[in-house]
Amino acid sequence: MKPTRADNRREIAYRVSPSRQTRRRAVSEILLLFLVLFLPGMLVTGEAVDVHLFDHVEFHVTYALVALPQIALIVYLIKIGRDMWPPEFGLRRLRLRDLLYALVILILLYLTLAAVIATATGLQRLGIEISAPTGGGFRLTRPELLPLVAVTSLLTGYREELFFRAYMLTRLRQTGVAFPAAVAVSTVLFAVGHLYQGLLGLAFAAVIGVILAIAFRRRRSVHPIGLAHAGYNFLTLVFTLAVENTIPS
Numbered sequence: 468m469k470p471t472r473a474d475n476r477r478e479i480a481y482r483v484s485p486s487r488q489t490r491r492r493a494v495s496e497i498l499l500l501f502l503v504l505f506l507p508g509m510l511v512t513g514e515a516v517d518v519h520l521f522d523h524v525e526f527h528v529t530y531a532l533v534a535l536p537q538i539a540l541i542v543y544l545i546k547i548g549r550d551m552w553p554p555e556f557g558l559r560r561l562r563l564r565d566l567l568y569a570l571v572i573l574i575l576l577y578l579t580l581a582a583v584i585a586t587a588t589g590l591q592r593l594g595i596e597i598s599a600p601t602g603g604g605f606r607l608t609r610p611e612l613l614p615l616v617a618v619t620s621l622l623t624g625y626r627e628e629l630f631f632r633a634y635m636l637t638r639l640r641q642t643g644v645a646f647p648a649a650v651a652v653s654t655v656l657f658a659v660g661h662l663y664q665g666l667l668g669l670a671f672a673a674v675i676g677v678i679l680a681i682a683f684r685r686r687r688s689v690h691p692i693g694l695a696h697a698g699y700n701f702l703t704l705v706f707t708l709a710v711e712n713t714i715p716s
Contacts, residue, residue, distance in 0.1 A: 489550065490642040496544065497638055500630060501656060504537050509660045516663060521607050521704060527615040534622040541629045550641065557633035557689035565690040572682050572695035573702075576675055583671045604664065607708040617701055624697030625689065631657045631676070632683040632692055650680040 520526050545556045553559075607616060631653050639649035654676035661672035679692045686692075 493638045568691040569694035607704045620701035621697045625693040628693040633689045
């Protein structure tokens, strides 16, 4: 999607120093949303996490009940904001080209995963024990739950991309923050949520955070990155299911 004239005008507007009130309001909104929507989950996630969480119907139902209002809240804030323009935040109509672009991003994510695993293998050969991220360590053993896993993956993809990329990047740009700095802030907060995966998982999350940020800037739509993120989560769990089913009992 090529930038429209409206997009170009707003990109130029970023260069104009915003008022102190605008900066304060934007930063406050970002911090409050992060503290309310994401920090609690990060604090309770640790080594005690149930790796078979996705095998429980109750988890999927509870997750949907939590994620749907959170997604609605972010969209609502974007739509009612005086200095908000929904298309600028990636709230655009889903198009066929978005699906194709999501596929390209998905391939990039798996190429990144392959590079991370190769790095972990190389470090292990040097005597440095480090685990590679494989879907956060989560496992799926119940194929009948695949439809629920697909829905949960879709909610996760859109929930995280709406906030960390579409909302946060755009709001930071509205405060006058340069794009590289905005990406750094967004990526750090996104990666911190993957600390439970270990150092390599943290690094992997940081790299894909940068990839998704650049992809959002190019397309200015939440759909490609949301779908790619969802596809990565879903296919990774499908892989664990296939492995579980091929291991003899």
